[in-house]
Amino acid sequence: MKYIDEYRNSHSAKILAAQIRKVTSKSWNIMEVCGGQTHTILKYSIDELLPKEINLIHGPGCPVCVTPLEMIDKAIAIASTKGVIFTSFGDMLRVPGSQLDLLTVKANGGNVRMVYSPMDAVKIAEQNPTKNIVFFSVGFETTAPANAMSVIEAHRRGLKNYSILCSHVLVPPAIDALLSSTNSSIQGFLAAGHVCTVMGYEEYIPLAEKYKVPIVVTGFEPIDILQGVLNCVTLLESGKFEVSNQYNRVVKREGNSEAKKVIFEVFETTDRKWRGIGNIPKSGYKIKEKYSMFDAGNIFDVGNIEVSESPLCIAGEILQGIKKPMECSAFGKECTPEHPLGAPMVSTEGACAAYFHYKKLNTVIPAISEKAIVNSLS
Ligand code: SF4
Numbered sequence: 169m170k171y172i173d174e175y176r177n178s179h180s181a182k183i184l185a186a187q188i189r190k191v192t193s194k195s196w197n198i199m200e201v202c203g204g205q206t207h208t209i210l211k212y213s214i215d216e217l218l219p220k221e222i223n224l225i226h227g228p229g230c231p232v233c234v235t236p237l238e239m240i241d242k243a244i245a246i247a248s249t250k251g252v253i254f255t256s257f258g259d260m261l262r263v264p265g266s267q268l269d270l271l272t273v274k275a276n277g278g279n280v281r282m283v284y285s286p287m288d289a290v291k292i293a294e295q296n297p298t299k300n301i302v303f304f305s306v307g308f309e310t311t312a313p314a315n316a317m318s319v320i321e322a323h324r325r326g327l328k329n330y331s332i333l334c335s336h337v338l339v340p341p342a343i344d345a346l347l348s349s350t351n352s353s354i355q356g357f358l359a360a361g362h363v364c365t366v367m368g369y370e371e372y373i374p375l376a377e378k379y380k381v382p383i384v385v386t387g388f389e390p391i392d393i394l395q396g397v398l399n400c401v402t403l404l405e406s407g408k409f410e411v412s413n414q415y416n417r418v419v420k421r422e423g424n425s426e427a428k429k430v431i432f433e434v435f436e437t438t439d440r441k442w443r444g445i446g447n448i449p450k451s452g453y454k455i456k457e458k459y460s461m462f463d464a465g466n467i468f469d470v471g472n473i474e475v476s477e478s479p480l481c482i483a484g485e486i487l488q489g490i491k492k493p494m495e496c497s498a499f500g501k502e503c504t505p506e507h508p509l510g511a512p513m514v515s516t517e518g519a520c521a522a523y524f525h526y527k528k529l530n531t532v533i534p535a536i537s538e539k540a541i542v543n544s545l546s
Contacts, residue, residue: 203517368423
């Protein structure tokens, strides 16, 4: 398999679905960690192709969703500061803070710009020496190399007006926290292939052993997900608790050593608060002392920010896989993608937004047949 169409092929999907049905003898709860995988599952109705014994739980793997409200308010406060050009990927601009969002800051006259890469922000810094350029450095291990590289590059170019507001989160400590919770019903994981492309999967081996759960490194196309589920169920049914690599066309056990070198030049691990989950030890990156002059969190004193979430929003339970979006009383009523109450409805990778876009349709067309699902693949 080399090309994208092969990973959306209906014939392959039918064969894999049949294989999953054949190996499944009892109920299993499997969490897909990444929001991109959740999106694929809902978009292609993969959950409906699976036997009813397989319950897919949607994990916290959407960085936009788990960025704390306080951090969004901090970004808004910095973006509202005179002389600042605040830059960010587009997905963070619409995330509501406690009062407003970054797009509203822009509409009110703030200099907020969407960029496609942190290196664009470095260029803006070079072109605007009298302004302070801040990049909102959010994401999992996947985006960390490029964001770290922007700091290295700003340092190399001698820029004194570039900084990043760092809110990176890390997957393995989150898996550890989810599995150590007494509420956890997770029996197997589909790990996020793109994170493992950078970091490899050696960190997952002790987790699989400690909690006796299989972890399958899985890609993002429909066939990837079905193969990941098949591998995971096969391991569960045979009582094997190990890490397997479905995404081996991209992921190596040791990851990308050059990318890791760049990350650890600039960042070190720190405790991090996850929206909806709380503080998780060693689950984030912060900027090392050596590069502290590029740390917007230190440069801008925006005071102590305390916020509270909408009382209607159960994002915490959604992000921990305890409830599904349609169990939220505000889903599709007070909370929609146009008027999101919580982050999982904002991001296209958020579980609530994915259910809104794909499952809401199913309430209008209740009986989606297997044929229709498979036809949507190719
Ligand atoms: S539907 Fe909206 S209010 Fe409910 S959990 Fe999701 S984001 Fe929060």
